[in-house]
Amino acid sequence: MTETVREKAALAVAEIETVAQAVLADPGKEMVALAAAPAPVAEEIRARMAEINLGDSSSIMYFGSRAQNDLQAVSQEMLADVKNKDVGPAGDSLSAIVTTIRGFSVSELDVRRKQSWWERLTGRAAPFAQFLARYEAVQTQIDRITDELLSHETKLLKDVKALDLLYAKTLGFYDELALFIAAGEEKLREVDATVIPAKEAEVAAAPEEQKVLRAQELRDLRAARDDLERRVHDLKLTRQVTMQSLPSIRLVQENDKSLVTKINSTLVNTVPLWETQLAQAVTIQRSAEAARAVRQASDLTNELLTANAKNLREANAAVRTEMERGIFDIEAVKAANGELIATIEDSLRIADEGKRKRAAAEKDLGEMETQLRETLSSARAKPTADKS
Template sequence: MNEIEPTRQEEITRLAAAISLKDPGTILRFGAGAQSRAQAAADAMLEGAQNRETGEAGQTLSSMLTALKGFDVTTLAEKPSFFQRVFTRAGAEVTAITQKYEGVRGQIEAIGDKLDTHRTKLLEDVERLERLYVATLDWFHALADHIAAGDLVLKQTDEEMIPRLVAEAEDPEKPLAPQQLRDARAARDELERRVHDLRLTRQVAMQALPSIRLIQENDKALASKIQSVLANTVPLWRQQLAQALAIHRMRQAGQAVKTATDLTNKLLVANAETLRSGNAEARKELERGTFDMEAVKQANAALVGTIEDSLRIADEAKAQRRTAEAELAKCEQEIRRALTAATSRERNMAARPM
């Protein structure tokens, strides 16, 4: 009795007072109400398992991730091959990607609405399971009180009633004492069996508590994952598409600038050569003297400088693009690492004992 909390002592005393070894009915009824909660708890667990949104929510979440992976926007940022440049009209690839995106976006939005509904139902299940946990915990304490009350009566019977009846059974003036001793021992054994049954039922209640918590934690984890996908994955996917389109347009603009620069250099060379040829022929016919090569050398030096500047600028631009790609990959890795660390913290917190 010293191990029982003082706040429950009064309830245990009341339950013990309700047991009478002279009334078999009190023994049969003892703890019946507490044991009946086992059926109610089992029904609640079964109903929760049958009506659970976890399976369907998981399938819906997988459908969204499949749709997102199936629409790979990273290929748009890759440099097109020679045949792609020859057989694809300018802007046609971007138009096709945009049209495909519009179709996939409709699917994503529909799946997102469905996932949000699942998340709401999962959170409702979490609250319902919390109430079930509290009720099961009360049931566990009620069984513990009955067991303590039964042990109290058994102790009093073994230490007081049985020794007294044994002494009376040896008294020849009390011929009914032996029968009373036998009845008391039979009632005592029946009460011990009832207490044992209550212990088994309490074990069932104890096993139900972690089961409820496990289902509840799974629901919370899935609801959190759905929230993360809706709040992070989908917006990042759209952002990646926007970046890929922007990079594709920048590459097209760079190609146009390069073409114009190449044409300018070609014209400059052609003009210089034409000037040189015409000047030579004119000087030959008019003066039949030496050629003025200084102008040709200056034009050639300017041409070479122009070509070298163009190549240097092109190389710098390529290096800048490679640096930008590396920085983007690094940023994406940092985001993934942060998300992975947050998931690990949530699992560690969930794994802590209650």
């Protein structure tokens, strides 16, 4: 809500209290006849009786109409003001602001909440930027609606004041009708008791040539009397309808006053409270974002510490192992020694085998040499024997 609207709403509180505390007078009691009326009222009744001229039908026809002039002026002014209002009911704006506030779901845009299956399926996230964009859109709507509510409040206050005036004029018309009715009834009583009997006596005493004229005057007088009676009856009906309109005006006023009070309470209390709560929600979301970033940093630090500790342990084990090793591993020395011994043994075995083979070869050579000498010796002896 803008600061201008807030200031205007605060200034309207005093005016609303003044309007709400205005006390409307109740309609008067039963009508008072001329004989029982106090002196000031009796004078008012006689003044209205003087307006009746039985010889003038228009005076009877418009008897009591003068009281309606002020009332009609006020009513027409109110109707003209209503025609100039090109706005919807204030209740619609109140409903709109409630709908707007309820339409803003903080939980739906909570970045800490677990995403729905549809959001997971469509891959849609609930980022904090979306939360702020929604908040700004709703805030714009609230500002627009509060401006409308302030305008409604001003018009309703004007209507309440106009209804105060209309009620006062209607109540005055109601009391005025009582005077006209009392005056009419008193005139009827006077006509019935005095004027008509006097006219009847005049007709009876008139010469024969004037009886028809005087009889016509009597009929006209009685017709005027009946017209007056009907007019008084109409005034009584009008007074009854006027009496019924007074509580109707009060009811409309009370509704307008209640609506004005509700609008002002919404502007002064509800909207600022909602804006405060929404601002807190935004702040909480920002805190959640900051906490999440801090948690991620802490998690990364812890992961680095854990990884470094693990690497340090592995490196230390490798270094210490290498440090504790000799230049040659004992197992390697043992293996090399075993191989060396086996090599020496193989050499000795091969040497012995060579000696054995050489000895056998020398023996074979000796035998072959002996055989060769014997063969050669045998070959030389055969030719000598042939000569002998």
